[in-house]
Amino acid sequence: MTEVHPTICRVCAAHCGILAEVAGGRIVAVAGDRDNPLYRGYICPKGRTLAEQQNHPARLLHSMKHAQDGVHAPITHGQAIDEIAARLQEILARHGPRAVAIYTGTYAYMYPAAAPVAMAWMNAIGSPMRFAPATIDKPGKGIAMALHGRWEAGPQTFDAADAWMIVGANPPASRSIGAPPNNGAGQLHQAVRRGMQLVVIDPRRTETARLATVHLQGRPGQDPAILAGMLRVILAEGRHDRDFLTANAQGLDRLAAAVEPFTPDVVARRADVPAELLVRAARIFANGPRGFAVAGTGPNMAPRGTLSEYLLLCLNTVCGRWLRAGERVPNPGVLMPAFLPRAQAVAPVPGWGFGEQMRVRGLTMSAAGLPTAALAEEILLEGEGKVRALICVGGNPVAAWPDQQKTLEAMRRLDLLVTIDCEMSATARLAHYVIAPRLSLEQPGITLPVETLSGYAYGMGYEAPYAQYAPALVDPPAGSDVVEDWEFFHGLAQRMGLSLSLQAAYPWMPATGAAEPVALDMEHRPTTDDLLELLTRGSRIPLAELRSHPHGQVFGDGSATVRPKDPACTARLELADPAMLEELGEVVREADDDEAREFPYRLIPRRLPDVYNSFGRSYALLVRKFRTNPAFMHPDDLAALGVRYGELVEIRSNHGTILGVAAADAGLRRGLVSMSHAFGDLPGGDEEERVRSVGSTISRLIPVDRDFDPHSGMPRMSAVPVNVRRHAVQRPAGEPA
Numbered sequence: 001m002t003e004v005h006p007t008i009c010r011v012c013a014a015h016c017g018i019l020a021e022v023a024g025g026r027i028v029a030v031a032g033d034r035d036n037p038l039y040r041g042y043i044c045p046k047g048r049t050l051a052e053q054q055n056h057p058a059r060l061l062h063s064m065k066h067a068q069d070g071v072h073a074p075i076t077h078g079q080a081i082d083e084i085a086a087r088l089q090e091i092l093a094r095h096g097p098r099a100v101a102i103y104t105g106t107y108a109y110m111y112p113a114a115a116p117v118a119m120a121w122m123n124a125i126g127s128p129m130r131f132a133p134a135t136i137d138k139p140g141k142g143i144a145m146a147l148h149g150r151w152e153a154g155p156q157t158f159d160a161a162d163a164w165m166i167v168g169a170n171p172p173a174s175r176s177i178g179a180p181p182n183n184g185a186g187q188l189h190q191a192v193r194r195g196m197q198l199v200v201i202d203p204r205r206t207e208t209a210r211l212a213t214v215h216l217q218g219r220p221g222q223d224p225a226i227l228a229g230m231l232r233v234i235l236a237e238g239r240h241d242r243d244f245l246t247a248n249a250q251g252l253d254r255l256a257a258a259v260e261p262f263t264p265d266v267v268a269r270r271a272d273v274p275a276e277l278l279v280r281a282a283r284i285f286a287n288g289p290r291g292f293a294v295a296g297t298g299p300n301m302a303p304r305g306t307l308s309e310y311l312l313l314c315l316n317t318v319c320g321r322w323l324r325a326g327e328r329v330p331n332p333g334v335l336m337p338a339f340l341p342r343a344q345a346v347a348p349v350p351g352w353g354f355g356e357q358m359r360v361r362g363l364t365m366s367a368a369g370l371p372t373a374a375l376a377e378e379i380l381l382e383g384e385g386k387v388r389a390l391i392c393v394g395g396n397p398v399a400a401w402p403d404q405q406k407t408l409e410a411m412r413r414l415d416l417l418v419t420i421d422c423e424m425s426a427t428a429r430l431a432h433y434v435i436a437p438r439l440s441l442e443q444p445g446i447t448l449p450v451e452t453l454s455g456y457a458y459g460m461g462y463e464a465p466y467a468q469y470a471p472a473l474v475d476p477p478a479g480s481d482v483v484e485d486w487e488f489f490h491g492l493a494q495r496m497g498l499s500l501s502l503q504a505a506y507p508w509m510p511a512t513g514a515a516e517p518v519a520l521d522m523e524h525r526p527t528t529d530d531l532l533e534l535l536t537r538g539s540r541i542p543l544a545e546l547r548s549h550p551h552g553q554v555f556g557d558g559s560a561t562v563r564p565k566d567p568a569c570t571a572r573l574e575l576a577d578p579a580m581l582e583e584l585g586e587v588v589r590e591a592d593d594d595e596a597r598e599f600p601y602r603l604i605p606r607r608l609p610d611v612y613n614s615f616g617r618s619y620a621l622l623v624r625k626f627r628t629n630p631a632f633m634h635p636d637d638l639a640a641l642g643v644r645y646g647e648l649v650e651i652r653s654n655h656g657t658i659l660g661v662a663a664a665d666a667g668l669r670r671g672l673v674s675m676s677h678a679f680g681d682l683p684g685g686d687e688e689e690r691v692r693s694v695g696s697t698i699s700r701l702i703p704v705d706r707d708f709d710p711h712s713g714m715p716r717m718s719a720v721p722v723n724v725r726r727h728a729v730q731r732p733a734g735e736p737a
């Protein structure tokens, strides 16, 4: 007998509402769910792997303990937690709480209880050393928002936008930012068809750029100049929203003076974009009348990512692209407390320089969190405060952190490395213990993680008051021994005699007020549903009500309109943060292009549609098109180097050298190498063979301690200067070494 159940795909942060067919306790097929009011039947190839995941040969069905020489042996999860707790207690007793760090990776955020229970455990041991991918992703967002101030009512929405701008993001592939999470690609197409003008800034002619009214295909790393140039055009032509600025912002004159040097001609030279196109893009955006401008990983990974995000906020503010009193609140909250914002600014706060200090490079806590790119150095640096134990949750540092050489050294130096991972990832293979988790369809889930994203960054999260609850659909395979990620931390706390208090907040969420910590029962383990109740307490729609809508529901509320500004509110959006304008001054003074002779090419990141960071390589369906991460280059560049498609190229930076399989992308600017990250696995063995079977690790080209944002600690991960040449050894694919 087969049954079909609506559920939530948790392979990526889009969290599509899908259908799963269950027979004999197994998932036998998945499909889009036409009855889902938001996703309307959408599913992608990654989501389709859910039918295979549960019983996939690569899946870990038991936790593992390192035996010797890189060999792991199964261990029961209870025994593993006993041993880890004992080891942690020794480390805490000898070295104090700072010696224990946590890294909550990508898959920690697909499970609403995972990060909150993990943070409750960190609170209980008293360690501030909490790291997440945010600081190697788009840290400029949180920091820029701190410096600029927030607009309580949020931005004008995508569904009603006349002019939309996307800087270095490609939602058709990444489904992450720049378009709503529910089939953003389809929505972009529709919006353009209904007449929305789209401005795209990307050195590559992406799927997004192909829909653009204006595509500025400039040099990577030149977003500060391009955005300053657009601001200059808008201010010079008087296209700014004077009334809005007078009432709600400050620093306009200083901003105008700071962008003055960025004339269209200057920007055209620096960024290599036609001056007329820059002017046209600025006019389209400023004329709106409605829309918003968002940035993805492109500009954030390039130098001065925080400045780019800051100038983007200034651009939105200067054009008044924020919701006003009386307008509809797109999402007054569903699983979060009711949110009826006012049309007013929330004053700026410090972006960095508070909280825990890193022992390296003068880095501190920032509005984006502690700098993940400095954790390997913290582990390697001897002395008081050294990090000796690391627990990873659904993350893969060896594949994903910049500077793989340093990451490997650090992982090997740890007294204790534990990772919760469903596969023997590159990091798992170095771990003392690997905890095998339940997979998504084996546990209840809610769309809370997506809903909370809007609190982290504009242009993320749901634009509609939508939510879904999904019960566990199947048990883990017979004979397996797996736990939910949060259960690991509850188990640790039990053995260590700690009490846990749960806070209904995410690392990226602003405090909601309703979030007084609640003590968890340490005697009897709560159920995941108990935790979901706790995490959503005070929600506008009770979880019980949501459960009666298995296909998800849009909980409209006609009365949800933006309230007028509080007469007592004096907060203003800041257009002239001194540190940001100082940095813009440095852009004026710096040479157009450094390192041009030795490293004439620039490496830029890109997302491949069918894999998700290091997830997906084990699935035949997902590697049909790209088994590895090709080194995409312009065909003329390849011809100039005498390289044919499929041949090996050697890519060298000031930090390392990797091989890549050459592939042509006529949509790229010349002078670029565009590659995806998190491929390449552990180094070793025959390189020519490995690059064709597992790909290459671009983070080996990226030093963490040379060229980095001084506030976020983000290293230069786009516009990385590299040299490229044909590799001396060329063996056709498949030929034995």
Ligand SMILES: Nc1nc2c(c(=O)[nH]1)N[C@H]1C(S)=C(S)[C@@H](COP(=O)(O)OP(=O)(O)OC[C@H]3O[C@@H](n4cnc5c(=O)[nH]c(N)nc54)[C@H](O)[C@@H]3O)O[C@H]1N2
Residues within 6 Å of the ligand: 012, 106, 137, 167, 168, 169, 170, 171, 173, 174, 175, 176, 177, 201, 202, 203, 204, 206, 219, 220, 221, 222, 223, 295, 296, 297, 298, 299, 302, 604, 605, 606, 607, 608, 609, 610, 611, 612, 613, 674, 718, 719
């Ligand atoms: N299929 C798939 N989806 C994913 C992921 C995945 O691996 N695969 N990863 C997920 C994660 S963790 C994230 S953070 C998001 C990221 O989501 P996005 O930020 O949308 O990532 P990309 O699709 O790589 O788009 C980034 C674009 O920036 C451009 N770019 C590079 N350098 C610069 C620059 O200096 N300036 C400008 N203006 N553009 C530049 C690149 O050419 C690229 O087109 O995607 C998520 N979604």
Ligand SMILES: Nc1nc2c(c(=O)[nH]1)N[C@H]1C(S)=C(S)[C@@H](COP(=O)(O)OP(=O)(O)OC[C@H]3O[C@@H](n4cnc5c(=O)[nH]c(N)nc54)[C@H](O)[C@@H]3O)O[C@H]1N2
Residues within 6 Å of the ligand: 104, 105, 106, 107, 108, 133, 134, 136, 137, 138, 297, 393, 394, 395, 396, 397, 399, 400, 401, 402, 420, 421, 422, 423, 425, 437, 438, 439, 440, 485, 605, 606, 612, 613, 614, 615, 676, 677, 678, 698, 699, 702, 717
């Ligand atoms: N050079 C370069 N480096 C980059 C980037 C780049 O563009 N260029 N992008 C950066 C970005 S944006 C990000 S977000 C980071 C990502 O950094 P990470 O989050 O550290 O990397 P992932 O590869 O997403 O790690 C996910 C891990 O979770 C495991 N996993 C999969 N499903 C589950 C599950 O259900 N439960 C559990 N517990 N584990 C699961 C996977 O096997 C994998 O090992 O990488 C960053 N690094």
Ligand code: SF4
Residues within 6 Å of the ligand: 009, 010, 011, 012, 013, 014, 015, 016, 042, 043, 044, 045, 046, 047, 048, 175
């Ligand atoms: S877009 Fe993401 S959530 Fe939607 S089906 Fe694909 S992997 Fe799943």
Ligand SMILES: [Mo]
Residues within 6 Å of the ligand: 133, 137
């Ligand atoms: Mo990311």
